[in-house]
Amino acid sequence: MISSRQFYITIFIFSLCLKIQKLPALIAENLGKDGYILILFYTLIEVVGISIAFLILKNEKKTSPEQRNLFFKGVSLAVSLGLMLLFIFQGLLFYEAVQDLFEHILFDNLSWPIFSILFLIAIFFLSNRGVSAIGKNFELYVFLIGVSFVILIALGVSETDFTVVLPIETINFKNVANQFVKFNLWFGDFFLILFLGRRAEKIKFSKTILSYVFSMVIVVGLYIIFFGIYKSESAIQSSLISEISEQSMLGADIGRIDWFLILFTQIGSIICTGLCMCMAVNSFTNAFQKANKNIVLLVILIAVYFLDLYFLNDTHSKMMFFFNFGSQFALITKLAILALMTMFTFVGKSKQIKKMEAK
Numbered sequence: 001m002i003s004s005r006q007f008y009i010t011i012f013i014f015s016l017c018l019k020i021q022k023l024p025a026l027i028a029e030n031l032g033k034d035g036y037i038l039i040l041f042y043t044l045i046e047v048v049g050i051s052i053a054f055l056i057l058k059n060e061k062k063t064s065p066e067q068r069n070l071f072f073k074g075v076s077l078a079v080s081l082g083l084m085l086l087f088i089f090q091g092l093l094f095y096e097a098v099q100d101l102f103e104h105i106l107f108d109n110l111s112w113p114i115f116s117i118l119f120l121i122a123i124f125f126l127s128n129r130g131v132s133a134i135g136k137n138f139e140l141y142v143f144l145i146g147v148s149f150v151i152l153i154a155l156g157v158s159e160t161d162f163t164v165v166l167p168i169e170t171i172n173f174k175n176v177a178n179q180f181v182k183f184n185l186w187f188g189d190f191f192l193i194l195f196l197g198r199r200a201e202k203i204k205f206s207k208t209i210l211s212y213v214f215s216m217v218i219v220v221g222l223y224i225i226f227f228g229i230y231k232s233e234s235a236i237q238s239s240l241i242s243e244i245s246e247q248s249m250l251g252a253d254i255g256r257i258d259w260f261l262i263l264f265t266q267i268g269s270i271i272c273t274g275l276c277m278c279m280a281v282n283s284f285t286n287a288f289q290k291a292n293k294n295i296v297l298l299v300i301l302i303a304v305y306f307l308d309l310y311f312l313n314d315t316h317s318k319m320m321f322f323f324n325f326g327s328q329f330a331l332i333t334k335l336a337i338l339a340l341m342t343m344f345t346f347v348g349k350s351k352q353i354k355k356m357e358a359k
Contacts, residue, residue: 006135007200008211009142014275015189015215016149017268018090021097021239023186024226026319029235030179031172033165036223038176042187043216049190049338050212054205056341057197079340080287082333083195084280088300089185089326091276094269095119095304096318097239101266105242106259113309119270120301126274127281127297131199134275141267148264149218153225155245155258160228182323185330191337195279241265277301 002010019039027035098119103112126134189212197203226240229247237243245258281297312318 002132002135002196002200003139004201004203004207006139007196007203008207010135010138010196010275011189011193011208012211012215013138013142013145013268014192014272015212016218017097017265017272018093018189019186019219020222020241021093021269022100023183024223024240025235025237027183027223028227028230030182031176032232033227034171034176035227036165036220037171037173038180038183039216039220039223041176041180042183043213043220046187046189046212046216047209049188050193050209051205052338052342053190053194053197054208056194077287079337080283082337083191083283086188086191086330086333087276087280087283088304089322089330090188091273091280092304092307092312093186093322094273094276095308096312097269098266098273099308100239101242101262105238116305116308120305122270123274123277124297124301126271127278128294131196131275131278131282134271134278137271138268141271144264145268148261152241152245152258152261152265153218153222155248156222156225156229159247160225161231162224162228164228164231165224181331182327184334185322185326188330188334191334192279194341195282277304 024035027038031038099112099116102115103110126137193208193212222240222244226237226244227234229244230237242262245261246256249256249258277297277300280300281293284296285291285293312321
């Protein structure tokens, strides 16, 4: 179990860190100054998704164990495997962000095949301790991560031209709609809420919405700051979090004092990687309850290692994977799981009503 405070902090950091690495540059490449509109649209969809998640969590407690067992026997395998892959893919986004910072930005001669083994060992022990321990880590580091973000934003604002997103009436909504599905793997945070909601104590819908919307307001602001600094060159930047404060450092790459802040914010991505792998393991063991969690986690991490090393070994292959297969799979999985779980919730509720009426 995790406390309500840890739940809200986890939602905030997870939603924020998932979207402030490479995603802004990718959105800028496809949508330019209109990119923040796509983020706002996804925020609205997420709010609807969070509402559905809370509806499921609320009514799930009213269904009998027999009904839940019937549901799990029927569709648990498909739902669990779908969620497992979805969490692994999102974990890969965090994993690749950490790789990008350490291998391509901080160090010129870093041996990633060796360094990544150490990273995955750390992820193994973090994930192995469970959601409760991960929640405590988020709570422990939230102040450090938050202060680092605030300072980086302040440094970025000092170099931002906010007029680049104007005039508003020139927004190309058709282009935003055409690019919409491509980025959906970076969203879908209501599944995290659905997952953690079963393990959190006395969470409230209003505070959950507030935590999520606050994180997305920061993401929108960061995108505008990022694009306001680099404009047409935004698409070629390696990562928002490592580039947003660079201009205020007089363009210096060596000896930048803001590197400490960047590394502090990266703590969030490292913990989020562990959370994704932990959720993937729990999703699998929900369907196969006799499976050993440590073995499942080890297999997943080995698969991530070889997938990164041999199939996602360059920028093009990564983007093809995340934009094409990853995004299409994520969209189908999200819609299917939401439909199944919502159907189960209302079917279970209607059966309870009929039983009460019969009595």
